[in-house]
Amino acid sequence: MIQPLHDIRVLDLSRVYAAPAGAMTLGDLGADVIRVEPPGGSDSMREWGPFINGESTYYLCANRNKRSITLDLKSVEGKEQFLKLVEKSDVVIENFKTGTMKRLGLDYEELKKRNPKIIYCAVTGFGQTGPLGALPGFDPVVQAMSGLMDVTGQPDGEPTKVGIPIADIITSGYVALSIVAAIRQRDMTGEGQFIDLSLLDVQVASMANVASAYLNTGMISERKGNQHNNVTPYQVFQTGDYPIMICAGNDGLFRKLADAMGHPEWGVDNRFVTNNDRKQHEGELVGLIEAVLATKLSEEWVTILSDAKVPVGRVNTIQQALEQEQIMDREGVEIVEHPAGSIKLLASPLKHSGLNVKTRYAPPTIGQHTEEILEELLGNKEIEDSFTVKNKVI
Template identity: 60%
Template sequence: MKQPLEGIRILDLSRVYAAPAGSMILADLGAEVTRIEHPNGMDSTRDWGPYINGQSTYYLCANRNKKSMILNLKDEADLQILKELLVDADVIVENFKTGDMEKMGLGYEECKKLNPRIIYCSVTGFGHTGPLAAEPGFDPVIQAMSGLMDVTGAIDGEPTKVGIPIADILTAHYVAISILAALRMRDFTNEGQSIDLSLLDVQISNLANVASSYLNGGTISKRLGNSHNNVAPYQVFHCSDGPLMVCVGSDRQFEKFCKMIDREEWVLDERYKTNTRRKENEGELVEKIAEILIQKTRDEWIEQLQKYKIPGGRVNTIAEALEQPQIIARNMIGEIEHPQYGKVKFVKNPMQFSGLNIDYKLAPPILGEHTNQFLPLTSERKNG
């Protein structure tokens, strides 16, 4: 089946997660993505366990559907090979520190001279401007500086980072979105452009309602554990066999929730009639609900939540999450044959189209696995 990005060539000079995961999204959609890697393997995720047959499972999660070519960009001959590849490329993705690509003669202005249609996507911790432009920025640092950690964690606990590299993950999405937008713009202008993505900018832009509350009302959100800043009841409750997330998002849902737990008189109670009043009296309301929900199992309550169309779900372990029937029914777990490590399982791209099947053709590449496929092409260019 024809893929939407078929024919788009991407040179991926990035490492770790944010940028590589972004180019992987584009690779899933059919782009030809080639990782340009140092002969010594400078991507630290290759060294992060746990491992499967000696291969990092962290590396595996961000690099499917790509090829790998070894080039030492500090070597003049290898640098020239990259520039030859650049002439026929559509996109460059890189996450070197600000200024490093320019030092190698690979900044946007230099690349633009070789290929005016090139789309040049740079990913850094803080962007190419501002007082922190030259500083390194890893995901936990960004979570801290963006204020995310200050609103995450137990009420009486310390600021807490999210359990996944959320700033990197969100940035990966913006890598894909911005490149797609630039490709579409190129259709109109026949020119490429540079994209400057900052992890801090991305995480700040994703503070959502927390940022809006402060900017428009001066309200500084606090850590609320598993509760919500603006809605109640909207949190984790404990059942007889474990934790359950319950989200009563409107007054109408609260009416149904009260019926579900046999407390219909609460609907007319002035303390609970509206979300604003429920939030004001959240402590006592939550205590009452907790006394009720602890009396049954999670599955018993989930059956009732589904009956009354109230959002709720088990607080799963990772194993439970990946093995739950809904995920199996959606066919979200894939498997691909790796030339060196055997069968590798992965979580599929979540985009499901009516007229497109995403093709998972290439396992995450071994360092330099496809180098020899590209060198003849550069030789042909010289001879031609």
């Protein structure tokens, strides 16, 4: 089956998560993604544990379906090899600090001289412009600056970051989407372009309903723990053993919830008929629900409420989440062979009737494919001394 990006080549100079994960999605869609790093590597993510047979599990999660080459872009030889690769590529992705590639003489203006159709995606903390443009930006800093932490956590607790690098993760989706859009536009115009993606821009744009409430009404959302600022009941509740999440997001779902819990009278109680009524009497309603939920175990309530078509789910540990039947049935975890041995990866969630997304390459070790790529793309028959790869000189 022909993949949609089978004829696209991507040079991935990026590190950590946002840009590498975006490049990984392009690889999932069939692109030939080539990681480019200096000898010895530059991705600090490889230093972050835990490890499996010496390989960082953090690095593994963002780098499937790529090949790896090492080039010293500060050397004349390395720069020229890179420029030759640019001539044979469609996309360059990097997430160095603003101005780094210009100092190397490898910014978009220089690269498009060698390949006018090149699509160049730069991912930074704060973008190429503005008073913060030159500063480094990490996910937790962006979570703080975007307002996300201010609306996350318990009402009487401190602002709290999300437990995963959410700004990076959301940005990775925009990396892939913006590049696919640029490729489509190039199909129509024949021209490449420069893409300026900022983690802060993305995370602020992702504030969605919270931002809309402030912009249009002046409402400043508060930390509500596992409750919702605008909807109730829409939160975590404790059952007879484990907590569950219930989301009765409209009046109809609330009536279904009340019926399933054996209290249909709640659905016609003047305190609870509409969402506005329920918000005004939230404390009373939550107390009633908690008392009933405590009489049965979580598994029973999940079955009862699911049968009633009320959105509900047990609050799982990561082990329970990955081992639940729904994820296993949809092959959400895969086993691939790697130089370090068999490893487990989260599979791509892309499932199309006409698209076969699969892992062609395990996350590569540093420079694993250098010789292969130079010979394949540049026709190098004699390998030059100036390119050093782990365990070999090429």
